[in-house]
Amino acid sequence: MSLAAITFLHPAMLAGLMVLPIVWLLIRSAPRAPKNVIFPAARLLRGLKSQRRDIQRAPIWQTILRCIILTLLIVAAARPVMNRNDFAANDGAILIIADNGWESAANWTQYRTALQQIANQARFDLQTVYLAQTAPEAAGASTWKLPEIVGPISSQGTENLIDRLHPRPWNSDYAALSDLISENPEMTNAIGSILWLTDNMNSPGKADIARELLDVAPITVISPPRTDRIAIRALTRSRTGMVATIAHDRSDTPRVVNLLARGDRGTVLLRHSAELAANSDQSDIAIFLPSDIANAIQAVGIEGIESAATMYQTGARWQQRRVGVIVSSGDSPGVLSDQYFFLDRALSPYADVTYAPLGQLLEQKVDILVATGPISGLGSQFETLERWVNDGGMLVRFAGDSSTEIGNEFLPVTLRLGNRDFGGSMSWEKPKRLLDFPDNSPFYGITIPSDITVNRQLLAEPDPDILGKTWARLTDGTPLITSAARNSGRVVLFHVTPWADWSNLPMSGLFVELWQKILPLASPSNRNDAELSTSLPPQSVLDGFGQTHQPDALVLPVRSPLPVPNPRHPPGIYGENGQAVALNLGPSLTNIADTVVWPSGVTTRKITSQDQVDLAALCLLGALLLLLVDALILLALHHLSLRRNSKRNAFTTILLVVGISGVATAMLLATNGTGHAASVQEAALQPRLAYLKTGVAPVDRLSHAGMTGLTEYLRRRSAADLNTVDGVDPETDELSFYPLIYWPLVDGQAAFSERARERLNRYLNNGGMILIDSRDREVQPARLRRLLAGLEVPLLDRAPGDHILFRSFYLLDHAYGRFSAPLWLDARPNQRLDGVASVLFGGNDWASAWMIPEGRDEIRTEDIAPRQRELAVRFGINLVMYALTGSYKGDQVHLPAILERLGR
The missing domain is CATH 3.40.50.12140 (Domain of unknown function DUF4159)
Known part of the structure; x- marks a missing residue:
């Protein structure tokens, strides 16, 4: 311990140390109490006078002890404080701005330490405190707002609030905080200093509110000594495993983090060491994994950093479905590579694709069957295929070539005979484009490129429920993709071929996006609902530390496209089974590498682990103990001077006391044991x-x-x-x-x-x-x-x-x-x-x-x-x-x- 760490709140009281020499002289010169001695022959000494005076001075140990006691009392009156944290001047109330957005979770332990230190200073200086939060909370039926500024409160009330303050898994709203402070003129007139607990990451409105608050009171920014701003921005499947895209702040040297992949019930499936690139704000980490292990991953996080930004959940889309493409047993590999080129390019990055006859695919229990025309081998496998679809399988069909018909079995709608041709030599019509996807379609929200055209299609009969079965349609209203439920399964029909002769859809990026929406719908579980739900209720949500818990009534369902995480839609899993989607925080974070530039006049300091300690109480306790020691020594000396018993009597007394104490202790133990x-x-x-x-x-x-x-x-x-x-x-x-x-x-x-x-x-x-x-x-x-x-x-x-x-x-x-x-x-x-x-x-x-x-x-x-x-x-x-x-x-x-x- 260094004496430089001790600060005296009332240093004028140390002037009392000047009286110590006077006290020393007084104690040394004061005579002790006279000793009474009984002497029977005192009559012989009557009338004698002594010409010499002896003064028995106090012993040196007693003088030193009592001077130390007085010194401790004087030091206690000066109120010494070790490791004093001068966060704010003692000239008014303190406004604490506690950043509790997602970025605070990784350093929340240090933030709590700083809050405790500020509360201690407010208690020492008898200052009141106002506490403001930066993360909004749910309010009303479907909205959210910043919580009200709490205050003025005492230091004890501040410590109670600290225990209830938690980081939130969404962004801070500094613009709303500025409005909230401006709406409290009484507070702005009362505060003398502003303490802002935050890091150096730049966020919208952060520097602006600091510039505005400088007109109210001096600002001290208190930040952790080291902040590693890291978030998992994306997680994608590859042919060999998966790729994790990690956004982070820039560093001159590479950093190593550990990725933890967890499965069902939080079991750790993988621990992978990854290196974050130097002088970069993003790193792509490729991880080689078998398909079955990758399918079992429910969430990926970063070890040692507890934050919603470092926890990426997968959802149903992540699980790679087993897709079986129905082919004839006589098809050669060359025919397969030519006919299914575009289909294979759209499916293989996101699914395990198998080309085999219908019977073999049904035995392998694939999740999705794809037929690119008439179903080969349907005659002998009709009942097996029907049972497979009714039990939850998904059958996706495409139109055949011009010379064949795809049949009337296992179709979502009734087809007309023949095909509809656009833009041919015998047609006056031009190729058609796609309309925006309807809201009952799983493709709702996908942007349709303007260059997608269709020049031939299968026409559907106008059934009464044709609109409910249509997932995509052309500009003239005719269906392009239709679907219908069959018990627990589903049949989907593309009214074009999977190659580029009827439409350029299969060779576009839109075709890949459509399959990304279709694959998660093939859930292995049995679902009773016939229609797809586009409003997905929450199943589990994350708190600010990235921990999963059950949602409460304040969390609302999500719709496509997914919103940015907010108090009504925190990160988590929404929907069930094949429709379960993961709403993650990482993809919405774009400013992780940006560093805030504070305006001139803002003081910055780092959080330290040295707590402010009031030494006045220790000085008073030491003085009390020394007074007790002095009193006990005087009593012992007085007892020895008055003792007249012999050594035998003293030894007997000691044995008696020890015996009585032992009996009493044994009885007490026996009583306690029996009572228990x-x-x-x-x-x-x-x-x-x-x-x-x-x-x-x-x-x-x-x-x-x-x-x-x-x-x-x-x-x-x-x-x-x-x-x-x-x-x-x-x-x-x-x-x-x-x-x-x-x-x-x-x-x-x-x-x-x-x-x-x-x-x-x-x-x-x-x-x-x-x-x-x-x-x-x-x-x-x-x-x-x-x-x-x-x-x-x-x-x-x-x-x-x-x-x-x-x-x-x-x-x-x-x-x-x-x-x-x-x-x-x-x-x-x-x-x-x-x-x-x-x-x-x-x-x-x-x-x-x-x-x-x-x-x-x-x-x-x-x-x-x-x-x-x-x-x-x-x-x-x-x-x-x-x-x-x-x-x-x-x-x-x-x-x-x-x-x-x-x-x-």
Whole structure:
């Protein structure tokens, strides 16, 4: 530790050190207390006078000790601070602008450190704080906006907000932040300095808002010491594996990162070391992979960088489909290369293409069958092909040449006899062009080149549902591509040939784009819906750290073309099965390599790990300890001077004290051991509720009162007669005796030890249930994952309104408490445990609603409406019944059948 790191907030108080010499002299010159000596022959000395005076001075150790105590008190009054962080001048409130867009996730730990340091400085300087965020949040039915600026708040309130602040998986909106600040003139008049936590990446409006805020107050930009701005921009399939396109900031030297490819349930399939090119902002990484491993990849991320930008999900389009092109058994390779040249060029980069007769392709169980004219071998394979299509296969057909007919079987529409010819010697019509794709088509949103023409086509009969079957049409309205569902499968017909004699479509890039849309539709799963859905609901979304979680009600479905990630459409997977599409953040990021140029007047500094420490408390503690030492030494000396007992008596006294202490210790240990055994035995014989002790006395008292009140309500309204409530510590207590444990979350809660995590995991795996309550309506699963690091917490999903929990005793539709926030529980509960959820998470402050208010209760209570309290009590009773009896209420779905059987 260097003395240069210590700063005195009140240095004038150090002038008190000048009185130390005076104190030294006073202590040394002051006589000690006189000693009383009993001397029987004192009569002989009566009347004698001594001509000499002796003053017994204080010992040197006592003088030095008391001077040190005085020095510590004077230094404490000067308020020394180690590693003082002078972020802002002490001349007004502090405006903290916390960048919480996607770019902040990779350095979020450092941002939190800086926020804590700023909060410490505000506490030392008694400054108020305003906190502004840069990432918008969902608002209203379908829009979003920046959250309101919070403030003025105290330093303690700032620390509470820090725990709730998280990065978002979309861009920051600096223009909206500028408008939001300008709408708060009271704040702009109060703030004396602006602290902006951000990196040096340039974003639209970033330098502009800095220039505007310089007119309000001085700006200090606080950034991480090193920022690696990296994003996966694209992931494409190749003939030999895949190619990852990584966008990054420029560097003078190459950098090495590790790509992690994950499959189903997050299993790591591949770890590939990649080198990012120097003096470049983009690197293409080619990875050689077998086709089956590449098909199993669900997401690719960068090891060690937790961000939504470094997580690229694949979706259904990524999986390479097995396509079988039906050929005659006598076709030679030369014929195949000539006839299927354009088709092979469009399919082979994105699918595993096989050329074989129909029977062999059906045996190989391909995903898509392609027929370029009449289906060869259909006579003997008709029933097998029909069964294959009905079970979910996709058959894509093309028109044959002019001399053959493709037949009437396995067509989406009825065809007219003959072909329609444009631009021939016997026709007055010119070649036709394509109209924009209709919104019911999977090709909707694809741009059609102007040079695509059709000079011959198969004509379809005008059926009543022809419009619903048409995926593409010509300018005169006639269908060019039609499709119809057949049970779980689908038949698609191109009304032109796959070579360039009827149209130049097969030799264009549009033909490749059409196949890219068709291939994902061949899902191996059975789907009951006959028509394609163009509005894709969310299935899973990413948070700012790139972690997957279940979407909430604020996330809306997407339509083609896919939007840029925003609060209503965060990155994730939308749609199901073959229609599942991945909305990724990386493709929309175009300014990663740009560095912001701050206007003159902006101060920049780096985040350090040195926390500001107040040494005044340590000085006071040291002075108190030294005073205690001084008092103990004086007592010991006084005791020795008064002791008159012999050494034997002293030895006997010591033996007596040691013996009594040993007996007392043994009795205490015996009592504690017996009490603990009795407690375990009692808990095993009669069930009871429990709460997890947090170490915060007010929270523990509230938890005890809430669970005690719930136990009393159960005793009054049901047959459940539970024993008194216990407070448990997973470090030392056995948890298996408690059917339900209430866990209130508190700020700054220490992480569990390895022993405690092992006990909690064993409790959950053996059928225990934990209700986690954030008590502030904050129910973000991302926050929960960070608090429960090391615990085997299952995937959580929002509890549906018809869950068994809401009808186990009372008929409810919500997890009522002091608040009415949503309830999250196991998305896929373990069937070994009767399908009962083991972890429930919410923020409704249930303990406050369950406690029975008393006039002399010291616990802080909030005003809760009687109706709200009643609903909360009913939910608590339902919860305990659910924990005690499991999913037996699920049998009520069979009640109509049972009544019908009894009626017979």
